[in-house]
């Protein structure tokens with residue numbers, strides 16, 4: 121079993137001759153097959169947390185590890201989906217999805233076959249040869265997700281991957297993301313500003329408290345498991361348990377403001 125773990129990880133950035141502490145003593149473990157959603161106010165340190173997990177930055181103290189081995193930089197075991205899609209505009213849809221496979225050394229035939237299967241999975245069959253500017257924002261986000269899972273990462277790290285979508289498309293993408301995640305078997309970390317999204321997608325939700333960023337609330341959830349068992353999304357989101365959890369999370373996010 122694979123584990124991505126932050127152990128008492130702190131992070132400081134240089135600021136005006138000194139430094140500012142952005143994260144303090146963050147303990148977080150993500151197992152394969154788990155889906156951890158992260159909420160918290162703007163500036164609370166959510167992206168900083170993802171940057172640590174991805175290996176883009178190193179902790180000032182504490183550790184970031186995969187299966188007990190220290191993370192020393194980005195790796196193919198941890199795929200990242202950025203808020204802006206970060207696709208490669210000079211490549212077509214199929215080549216964008218196949219790009220991580222090229223880095224892994226897969227041959228052309230294998231790349232194209234795998235890209236076609238992934239594009240089917242995210243509902244983009246028939247769009248293989250399209251240029252990026254011929255795709256809608258939602259289609260590009262699906263492409264970004266397909267590319268992230270192309271190299272079969274152990275962990276999927278996503279920063280507001282559905283933030284730019286209208287409500288209807290976003291609901292559909294959430295359902296798609298759950299199916300893609302389950303099929304991949306990966307462990308997922310997803311940052312969102314939407315409390316409903318965090319509740320619907322997560323097997324666990326954490327709320328970050330600001331200045332310095334710390335993990336406040338950390339709760340297990342079963343809505344996504346029940347959705348994957350066939351309970352309709354709209355029925356789940358209307359349940360008293362869902363609504364109560366939503367109120368609890370909103371209160372946790374704004375706790376300090378009220379104090």
Ligand SMILES: Nc1ncnc2c1ncn2[C@@H]1O[C@H](COP(=O)(O)OP(=O)(O)OP(=O)(O)O)[C@@H](O)[C@H]1O
Nearest residue numbers: 133134142160161162163164165166167168169333
């Ligand atoms: N490279 C950097 N250098 C200095 N300070 C930074 C850097 N990146 C982030 N910060 C600071 O760290 C704090 C946390 O930023 P972070 O981007 O992690 O917040 P966030 O929770 O992702 O916010 P948002 O919801 O707005 O995306 C902020 O105060 C920010 O100004």
Ligand SMILES: [Mg+2]
Nearest residue numbers: 166167168279
């Ligand atoms: Mg952020």
